[in-house]
Amino acid sequence: MSLEGVRALVFDVFGTVVDWRSGVAREAAPFLARHGSAADPAAFADAWRRRYQPAMEEVRSGRRPFTRLDVLHRENLEAVLPDAGIDPARVPPAELDALNLAWHRLDPWPDAVAGLTRLKARYIIAPLSNGNIILMTDMAKRAGLPWDAILGAEVARAYKPAPEAYLRTAEILAMRPEEVCLVAAHNGDLAAARRCGLRTAFVPRPTEHGPEQRTDLSPDQEWDLVATDFVELAARLGL
Template sequence: MAAAPQRIVDAVLFDTFGTVVDWRSGVTDAVAAIASRCGVEVDAAEFALRWRARYQPSMEPIRNGTREFVNLDELHRENLIATAEEMGLPVDRIEPADLEWLNRAWHRLDGWPDSVPGLAELKRHFIIGPLSNGHVALLTNMAKHAGLLWDVIIGSDVIRAYKPDPNAYLGAARLLDLPPNRVMLCAAHNSDLAAARSVGFRTAFVARPQEYGPTQQTDLHATDAWDVIARDIRDLATQLRDHAT
């Protein structure tokens, strides 16, 4: 009797912002809606890019231990206020409820066209879930909005660590009761994959050349020999399925 096909991993976890969902379009639309409601002109697409640019720097004090852990909603809110001041969006003219709605744009992002069908195929064979700097509430709301078929949601607030802190990856593996080499991270960001591989994860790169818009210059292609290099999440599912046949 032939041996059963062997999967290379048991769980496939995903970077979420940019890899699974299109944050730039969703945030741009939310900024434009609030600016219109306030009667001010603002370059909504540029606002979204500048807001996102504060993302990693705002987490660094938490990673280096000089600030207590706070979730991503709090960091996004701080970054929103700073970006609004920089871009001339008058926060004092925005109703508190509207400001909260804008900040929670990150909860309401749409998936890339291949995300839901690709995840559905992967879910047939693997544990799937986000390995994101988002927290449980954000990732749950995003999953409900975009129809993301996660088996498990491991938020940064559960592990209390932000990638690329090694504990962010290792903590996820521990919660799944899996050794790191039985977990794969799929990401559109080479640096995220490098951090995951450094702690023993398997790795998959999916290019998202429009994540930052038409002028994007980084992560246009894989910069290392990751375990899988895929066109999109559907292609990742096909490659992992074929690997086990």
């Protein structure tokens, strides 16, 4: 297994680089308490996240023009609050806006910054996330993620796993698809990238969905590279 000929590593971010569940729960906890909700913050994070794919599917299907993720997250927040016993119409919009920025303040997995810093010595490194540019930029600045550029859905104007998200990213990099490797904790994302000709590296994140996680614990295809974390990924590449 090697990545010969690869010049750019692009990364899934939610789950692969950052721990979205803990971060959203941490930010939601004081909000829920303040509004008298008994909802468990981690369960609230899961519920908010469950609306993520259906919201993007509206765009992928063409039923809705491209809309950036901050807007979808904000709509999804209003949709999920009643399940936590909170009427969004009774919360000041500025407070909802502030909670929506939870997604900008997620912590990286412990190996992420060190691994990315090593990988950056040889490769162009960039997010290929469904998160929008300012979300990724705020997150990187807070967490010290040393990206060379911010790529992803808003730049490609397409949400993964639509082929355009991968192919336009390679085109923007002025590279052939096989010169670009997607690093992700999700087999489905890697499968879509491989169908477009990208190389693939799997880094499992077995607690992304909490201690009971059953999905994406192991590779379901022979990906070009498999590593336990980003530091091992760098070491496997001789960095």
